[in-house]
Amino acid sequence: MTTRLAVRARWALIHEDGGPRIVGDRWIVVEGDRIAAIAGDRPGGVDVVVDRPNLFVLPGLINLHNHVFTESLIRGRSEDLSKALYETNLVYGLLMPFGQLAMQHLSPTECEAIAEFGLMQLMKSGVTTLMESFRAGLTDPFVAAATRAGLRFYAGPYLFSTPDLDIDAEGKPTYRAGSGDADAASLAEWRALHQRHNGGAGDRVRVILSPHATDTCGPDLLRATRRLADEIGCLATIHVAQSREEVEKSRQLHGRSPTELLEWTGLLGRDALLAHCCFSSDSDLDIVKRFGATVINCPRTFARGGVTAAFGRFHDHGLRTVVATDGYVPDIISELRTAGMVSKLAANDPGVATAAQLVDAVTGQAAAALGRDDVGRLAPGARADLVAVDLGGVHVAPVVDPVNALVWRAHASDVWASVVDGRLVVGEGRYLAGDEPAIVARAVAAIDKVTRIGESAGILGRAK
Ligand SMILES: [Zn+2]
Numbered sequence: 243m244t245t246r247l248a249v250r251a252r253w254a255l256i257h258e259d260g261g262p263r264i265v266g267d268r269w270i271v272v273e274g275d276r277i278a279a280i281a282g283d284r285p286g287g288v289d290v291v292v293d294r295p296n297l298f299v300l301p302g303l304i305n306l307h308n309h310v311f312t313e314s315l316i317r318g319r320s321e322d323l324s325k326a327l328y329e330t331n332l333v334y335g336l337l338m339p340f341g342q343l344a345m346q347h348l349s350p351t352e353c354e355a356i357a358e359f360g361l362m363q364l365m366k367s368g369v370t371t372l373m374e375s376f377r378a379g380l381t382d383p384f385v386a387a388a389t390r391a392g393l394r395f396y397a398g399p400y401l402f403s404t405p406d407l408d409i410d411a412e413g414k415p416t417y418r419a420g421s422g423d424a425d426a427a428s429l430a431e432w433r434a435l436h437q438r439h440n441g442g443a444g445d446r447v448r449v450i451l452s453p454h455a456t457d458t459c460g461p462d463l464l465r466a467t468r469r470l471a472d473e474i475g476c477l478a479t480i481h482v483a484q485s486r487e488e489v490e491k492s493r494q495l496h497g498r499s500p501t502e503l504l505e506w507t508g509l510l511g512r513d514a515l516l517a518h519c520c521f522s523s524d525s526d527l528d529i530v531k532r533f534g535a536t537v538i539n540c541p542r543t544f545a546r547g548g549v550t551a552a553f554g555r556f557h558d559h560g561l562r563t564v565v566a567t568d569g570y571v572p573d574i575i576s577e578l579r580t581a582g583m584v585s586k587l588a589a590n591d592p593g594v595a596t597a598a599q600l601v602d603a604v605t606g607q608a609a610a611a612l613g614r615d616d617v618g619r620l621a622p623g624a625r626a627d628l629v630a631v632d633l634g635g636v637h638v639a640p641v642v643d644p645v646n647a648l649v650w651r652a653h654a655s656d657v658w659a660s661v662v663d664g665r666l667v668v669g670e671g672r673y674l675a676g677d678e679p680a681i682v683a684r685a686v687a688a689i690d691k692v693t694r695i696g697e698s699a700g701i702l703g704r705a706k
Pocket of ligand 1: 307
């Protein structure tokens with residue numbers, strides 16, 4: 243029998259032909275995995291009711307770039323670094339070797355515990371769809387955790403031409419030239435994972451192409467990625483121009499900027515999602531715009547390093563721009579706020595990066611980036627992916643405009659309920675797929691184990 247669920251909305255962000263608009267005092271009625279109606283009166287014959295005053299109901303938030311595994315491992319170690327250490331060492335000297343150590347020493351169950359720990363935090367901040375990139379060996383644990391959590395999950399097992407990254411004595415990344423053998427092995431592994439997991443959990447799990455970055459994937463691998471994307475009809479996501487060093491490396495090796503490299507190898511397209519583009523020039527952004535690719539803006543991870551990644555710059559350039567949390571604080575609501583504040587500071591203009599633009603970035607625009615019209619909107623017939631945020635708190639009241647209140651005032655802890663495919667996955671502010679303290683304890687035990695090994699391997703010592 244089809245389950246019926248209803249959520250009482252003091253305010254709802256609904257989507258009609260003319261775009262999103264706020265309506266007051268409605269019931270969102272769900273049947274099975276779809277929104278059946280947005281009604282004025284409380285419906286009868288309902289199995290699950292979410293009824294609380296002051297709920298703002300909006301489409302489930304879509305977070306298109308994230309790395310909860312490494313974020314969990316290095317939590318508490320990535321802030322307040324010296325500029326030199328941050329620029330050279332954070333990604334290649336700490337994050338990647340640490341991730342590698344974890345994979346060598348943790349069991350699949352321990353990896354899954356860390357994955358669930360991170361996914362749970364994101365879901366408690368209103369995320370219902372997540373795109374997560376990670377080393378290919380973590381795919382099974384991640385898919386298991388996401389499936390249990392009930393999340394809509396785009397898994398991006400990395401493709402690499404240079405699998406063993408490290409740093410030299412001066413803290414510079416040591417690259418090895420990409421070999422055809424490494425490319426072929428990476429692609430073969432990806433195909434097997436795609437075969438195993440794509441379309442799993444009632445099609446909530448999709449496997450996408452995730453070549454790691456323009457400095458870790460050679461031109462041949464990027465060309466092969468495009469061929470595969472076209473052959474399978476699959477999205478591709480990649481890190482682009484995330485550091486000055488990457489831009490220099492690309493010019494040195496290929497005589498092109500990272501964006502020009504993607505254009506040259508054919509990877510750019512409507513189905514390409516480009517993480518960061520912080521060090522892209524305006525002419526690079528013109529290229530991105532010409533191909534209709536998406537820019538993924540993750541401002542807080544860069545703000546931590548003193549680097550400005552302004553949503554407003556990309557949005558006002560006319561690019562489809564989404565906001566995501568990256569490998570840092572797994573809280574999409576406060577990430578939106580950071581995106582707004584960083585943009586206003588960068589432009590010296592309070593009128594850029596409005597609350598409405600930022601909410602659209604993680605709903606309608608993010609759905610468009612996925613090439614979907616069944617998520618990212620509240621409307622009869624759409625998939626029942628939604629979030630209900632309690633705007634009754636002392637830090638929020640009085641609510642003049644719920645979108646304004648959500649972005650500029652609300653906390654992740656105000657998320658009262660989340661629904662994915664018609665199923666309640668967060669209820670009364672709690673993660674429903676498992677016992678929260680037990681999940682935290684399992685993850686912390688696994689993280690402590692890697693920390694001890696990292697200390698004896700000297701990895702933590704050199705990142706101080
Ligand atoms: Zn990233």
